[in-house]
Amino acid sequence: MHTYAIGDIHGHLDQLMRLHDRIAADQARHGSAPIVHIGDLVDRGPDSRGVVDFLMTGFARGEDWVVLKGNHDRMFALYLTDYTAQDPGLRSEFSWLHPRLGGVQTLASYGVKNAGERPLAPLAREAIAAVPASHRAFLAALPTSYQRGDAIFVHAGIRPGVALQDQTETDLVWIREPFLSDTRDHGALVVHGHTAIDTPTHYGNRLNIDSSAAYGGPLSAVVIEGRDVFHLTEAGRIAIHP
Structure with missing residues (x-):
């Protein structure tokens, strides 16, 4: 049994489509399997609307896809x-429209221009009118976790020592510490993104697949078989060892 996973997308539709083509080629050799998108569909990149459209269209035609909620989606x-x-996970000095967060770019992809320079109330009215109700419903309904075989997929991580069913949504989409420094076995390999690094990295008890697409890095896809992990590259599968 194998499962595919794609890291934090952040509005990079072109990279997302290339990875789906790469996964399709791997499936032709190894068999079909679910594709898990680890969250953060939107913000910072150029085409958040296109990413949401692409994923919704896939669901509509019955693709075996899972899309998890990231903190930016929330x-x-x-x-x-x-x-x-x-958002309770966001530091009080920030808002979603702060330049560091990427909300301005997301609204621009829906045709709402210069969001960082406009009065808040009329801007919000225009944004609500510009974002299709189907997109709002899709984002609001995204699940926060998915478990298959020996892997648990979440956006940010888990609260160590807390059963999956007892995790809070805020932890699942926002947590860094104490999760990142915890070395205990969590009962399954935790596959996550949220914390940007250079390349997908296996830490033994967790696998981080956020390879910094939000900051100019590549979007990455992996294949997971049990606790064995492979980076899916143009040259094929490359094993990622703890």
Whole structure:
């Protein structure tokens, strides 16, 4: 049994489509399997709307895809529900429209221009009108975890020592410490993104696949068989060892 996973997308539709082509070629050799998207579909990159459209279209035609909720997806959905609300995982000095977060680029992909320079209330009204209701419903309904075989897929990580069913959504989409430095076995390999690194890295108890697409790095895909992991490259599968 194998499972594919794709790291934090952040609006990079072109890279996402290339990885799906690469996965399709691997499936032709090894058999079909679910494809898990680890979250952060939106923000920072140029085509968040296109990413959401692509994934929704795949679901509509019955693709065996899983799309998890990332913190950026949750912030976007929250903004469209109440633009004055603050995500509990976000530091109080920031908002989703802060230049470091990427909300401005997401709204631009929906045709809402110059979002960082406009009064908040009329901007929010325009944003709500510009984002299709189907997109809002899709983002709001994204699950926060998926388990298959020996792997648990979440966006950010888990609270160590807490059963999966007892994890909070905020931890699943926002956590870094104490998860990143915890070396204990979590009962399954935790596959996550959220913390940007250079290349997919296997730490024994967890696998980080956020290879910094949000910051100019590549989007990455991996194949997981039990606890064996392979980076899916143009040259084929390359084993990733702890």
